[in-house]
Amino acid sequence: GAGVSQSPSNKVTEKGKDVELRCDPISGHTALYWYRQSLGQGLEFLIYFQGNSAPDKSGLPSDRFSAERTGGSVSTLTIQRTQQEDSAVYLCASSFRLAGEVGGVYEQYFGPGTRLTVT
Amino acid sequence: AQTVTQSQPEMSVQEAETVTLSCTYDTSESDYYLFWYKQPPSRQMILVIRQEAYKQQNATENRFSVNFQKAAKSFSLKISDSQLGDAAMYFCAYRTYTGTASKLTFGTGTRLQVTL
Numbered sequence: 001g002a003g004v005s006q007s008p009s010n011k012v013t014e015k016g017k018d019v020e021l022r023c024d025p026i027s028g029h030t031a032l033y034w035y036r037q038s039l040g041q042g043l044e045f046l047i048y049f050q051g052n053s054a055p056d057k058s059g060l061p062s063d064r065f066s067a068e069r070t071g072g073s074v075s076t077l078t079i080q081r082t083q084q085e086d087s088a089v090y091l092c093a094s095s096f097r098l099a100g101e102v103g104g105v106y107e108q109y110f111g112p113g114t115r116l117t118v119t
Numbered sequence: 120a121q122t123v124t125q126s127q128p129e130m131s132v133q134e135a136e137t138v139t140l141s142c143t144y145d146t147s148e149s150d151y152y153l154f155w156y157k158q159p160p161s162r163q164m165i166l167v168i169r170q171e172a173y174k175q176q177n178a179t180e181n182r183f184s185v186n187f188q189k190a191a192k193s194f195s196l197k198i199s200d201s202q203l204g205d206a207a208m209y210f211c212a213y214r215t216y217t218g219t220a221s222k223l224t225f226g227t228g229t230r231l232q233v234t235l
Contacts, residue, residue, distance in 0.1 A: 033222060042123070042210055042225035043164075059222070089162060095221070106221050110164035 002026070004111035006092050012117045013082055021077040021114045025094030032075050033108060034067060037089040046090075049075065082118045089113040121146045121213050125226035132201045133234050139186075140196045140229045142211030150216035153187065153194045154223070158208040167209070170194065172216070198231075206233045 005024045013019050025032050031050045035043040045059040049069040060066070064083075069075040079086055093108040122145045132138035144153070155167040170178045170187050178185050182202075186195045198205055211226040 031221070035223075035225075040227070042125075042227045043212075043223070045222040045224070048222055056222070091162070091164065093164070107166060107169075108223060113162040115162075 006111040010115045018080045023075045023092030029094035031095045033093045035091045087118045123226040127229045129230045131232040137199045142194045152214040154212040155196045156210045
């Protein structure tokens with residue numbers, strides 16, 4: 001079956017512009033995650049959606065960052081008034097997890113990421 | 120908060136040889152998961168191997184194995200019979216066992232080069 005897909009693959013934008021990054025998770029996966037990978041750094045958690053629950057936004061670095069997940073499937077990460085420090089690879093992952101369930105591996109499957117360059 | 124440390128920014132190994140990548144972590148939890156992910160130039164994160172903290176036996180997946188030392192909070196990855204296709208960034212990651220938030224906490228990665 002199809003894996004996690006992300007679009008665009010690469011995005012170059014000017015400082016101060018808004019950008020939207022899209023993630024299509026694996027069909028049937030209930031959980032969706034966004035991570036940011038800056039040059040020379042590991043992945044940094046941004047936000048987590050689980051079913052219809054309120055998202056965990058604890059990793060968003062500023063109020064310029066927001067994300068939504070429509071219909072429990074596709075997610076969009078929006079960065080307003082982009083800054084040069086926002087330049088990074090943005091990775092999306094999905095996993096299957098029952099609501100309220102704890103424990104378990106819940107393996108995360110990653111997309112190929114979007115490389116964002118702010119000039 | 121949990122932290123994951125990879126102290127080797129780069130490693131090199133000859134084809135067919137064995138290499139070990141180091142990872143240490145800090146946590147106050149007793150139950151958790153540890154993972155090694157591989158990231159080739161395509162950027163796709165690929166799960167290599169995982170370890171449940173409550174299991175004493177070290178995980179093994181073909182040429183990949185781990186040395187999990189819970190008391191020392193160490194989780195190293197051994198790659199045997201290295202192949203050119205093993206060249207990539209390798210990330211160690213931690214995930215809590217309990218709780219509803221299942222985010223992964225990553226180290227900064229080790230770039231592995233495989234030479235002929």
